[in-house]
Amino acid sequence: MDNQQQRKEGYEGRALSLVTKSGASVGDDVILDTESGRLEGVLMPGGTRSGHSILVIKLGNGYNVGISVNRVKNITLKQKGKEPTFVPPPKPSSTTGLPKVTIIGTGGTIASRIDYRTGGVKPALSAEELYLLVPELSGIADITTRAVFNIYSENLTPKHWTILSEEVSKEVNNGADGVVIAHGTDTMHYTSAALSFALESPPVPVVLVGSQRSSDRPSSDSAINMIGAVSFAANAPFSGVFVIMRSGLGDDTLSVHSGVRVRKMHTSRRDAFQTINGKPVGIIKGTDFTIQGDLKPRVARSKEFRAKSAFEQNVALVKVYPGMGPSMLDGLVDSGVRGVVLEGTGLGHVPRALLPSIQRAIDKGVVVAMTSQCINGAVRMTVYDTGRDLLSIGVLPLGDMLSEVALAKLSWLLGQGYNNEKVVSMMTQNLRGEMADRRAL
């Protein structure tokens, strides 16, 4: 073994001992067994992020994946590298042979144009236009574009969630290596949650992406967000439903959020989307991707993938407030609502005056569940008697699930035709990472 074959740059502590134990050096083909599945590639020089040692490998497609040493169970040396130095993968002369990514257009700022008639901005989308707006994409993926609808995201309903999840399945079955959905940011986190439930274990990544500034403005985040989303959809060795948007204002870093943990937390900033009660599952910088959370590996496509795409339209989200009277809840129940997500105060409380209306709703078969308007943290309804009284009449405690996610989940469970008992049971179970295990809280 010559010197070049013993390179272990950037590794120390447990990372170094794992690498050493495996007999691998930088430049060798290795297999990493991680909490997010098996990763194969060429071992790259290591690094640190927020004080944690990061193991880095370059996948066959040229995409670098970094992972905290804590998440790595084992390293296996597959083959000694012949080349101790690395060159970026060659730029293709055409998109032939690149991973296939479908971009689905829905309308929203990422494709909007100034409306000169009024001075405002309105969506003028064709997904084709998206592709033309960001020519860099031709070096990343063999892209198909499809406009499914062209409406502001505030006008999307559970019916659109159904259409979108079916369109995604179609694209997956047609051989897409990843799907990107260009979405208005107003309700992108509601849709990402809905798709997370409708698309169980999708074989490829499904990425929602938007823009907080329209592409006509010099500060637009359209291009960088779209490039990050397409690159992740094409190359990342993970599957699931994600939101990709800017991490912060200081640099060009993008965050990869779990579709069931993310919320729009600012009206206008480009880093408006934040993972709540945790960190984004990953961070993208250029072609480097660093894993920060739980991710599932891509799944082999042995058979047709099918979305469970039905959603119940008649569900409601109700934020409670001091002095709230019964008329809102009563109005909902009288209109035939089938499920209500309450956004209670603190650990999951409501004014005592609402109890009769809640009792009446539950008596009529409405599923009523509790989240917190604090956004961060978790409901805990066993601490105070208000909470215990709500539990005793059948209000479901949803732990640290976001209210917007709870709404999408309840709409989906009721849409699946399960009986109330099954809806109640599944509502309080973690299905897609949308809530922490109760013991962890």
Next chain:
Amino acid sequence: MDNQQQRKEGYEGRALSLVTKSGASVGDDVILDTESGRLEGVLMPGGTRSGHSILVIKLGNGYNVGISVNRVKNITLKQKGKEPTFVPPPKPSSTTGLPKVTIIGTGGTIASRIDYRTGGVKPALSAEELYLLVPELSGIADITTRAVFNIYSENLTPKHWTILSEEVSKEVNNGADGVVIAHGTDTMHYTSAALSFALESPPVPVVLVGSQRSSDRPSSDSAINMIGAVSFAANAPFSGVFVIMRSGLGDDTLSVHSGVRVRKMHTSRRDAFQTINGKPVGIIKGTDFTIQGDLKPRVARSKEFRAKSAFEQNVALVKVYPGMGPSMLDGLVDSGVRGVVLEGTGLGHVPRALLPSIQRAIDKGVVVAMTSQCINGAVRMTVYDTGRDLLSIGVLPLGDMLSEVALAKLSWLLGQGYNNEKVVSMMTQNLRGEMADRRAL
């Protein structure tokens, strides 16, 4: 002038030149003309906070106030100090002569006890007990305690806001130098907003304080929060309505939040309360207070202080969501609601399907106003046609006002007996610092 009289420790840059220009040294009596009014005291060694030079003076009551040099317009030397060194003010043997502070009890965790019957926590408050629980208070203020009610904060209504604001006025007129309200944290930010409107230019500080952990638990924040609140109410040279709670988890720093800018942002953490769209107006560490935002000086009490204490009970807060139908709004309007605060998506949008219900509400004389469920940032309804359509039917844009603050403000304006035109006009004006000037957005 001897050497000791030329001390300027900790001052540099503009702070040093202001001090030098005034002819003052550390230990001298000085007058600071600031954006938050005039401060008189002994000049103390300076410091920095987050990179800003801080001028520090010790007030006659021993309380140290730090202020960023940017907020200081002028320094005047009042009298050269005789003592170049400083000793803490002597501990009084009794509370006689200390500032008078009234602690008003309402119920809530800050005074709760374990309910051994059920294992949960329930309020078992007398304000007297509060005083006994925190004996340190006897060195800070001459305290009167009053229990106004004893209920969980989720059960407070606009009627309780009326009672509280009248009780505060009474205490102020009876000579209190400051008022502290011990409050359950679930809805403390709604009450602080309500009192901010009902108590216009109170002559003394009115501080709401709570606890995220009951006083039986070793991690309780009851004592530190109460000590900070009473100390600020007794000594701070400012007036207004504030919330005082822990700043972070790392140390014993407390944040002083404007009553109209604060929100409970975590279900259980001790630093749950956060100032939104800005920094807390001040930071307390021990007996040191650092000004970070706009504060008004205490007002001379020339005449009786009167609360404008009436609130309209029939107002509502409605969070919109994808697929939302008209039944909630219609139910509210049919029940005689007089004002509705919408929590729209993004810059202030709602599903287009809601427009007829909103139009109907406005036609019936209901005041309808828009905030954003993003929490951070501001509504801007002129950007997209959804927003413009809402403006054109009369929905009021509330800038960066929090939805909870908007609810309290609308309840107060409607309670004051103003006609709709005046309510509409005042709702969109900044009255108490609850919204930024439109030009600043």
